[in-house]
Amino acid sequence: MSVTDVEDLVTKGKGKCLVCRCWKSKKFPLCDGSHMKHNKETGDNVGPLVVQEKKE
Structure with a gap:
């Protein structure tokens, strides 16, 4: 089992992440x-x- 922080994924994806x-x-x-x-x-x-x- 692996754990991934969604905030890290979004940061690496330049503000966007596509989850399967x-x-x-x-x-x-x-x-x-x-x-x-x-x-x-x-x-x-x-x-x-x-x-x-989220854009502020």
């Missing part, structure tokens, strides 16, 4: 776009969770 929701990503828990192939093969419409820094 299809469980197919080779970079899990981050999205690598694998959902596109998954959606085409299964007819699903899953996509990543987009986490952004």
Whole structure:
């Protein structure tokens, strides 16, 4: 089990982080776009969770 701090992911991603929701990503828990192939093969419409820094 690994633990990742979401704030660190957002900081490294320049204020934005895409989190995998299809469980197919080779970079899990981050999205690598694998959902596109998954959606085409299964007819699903899953996509990543987009986490952004709050702009003040």
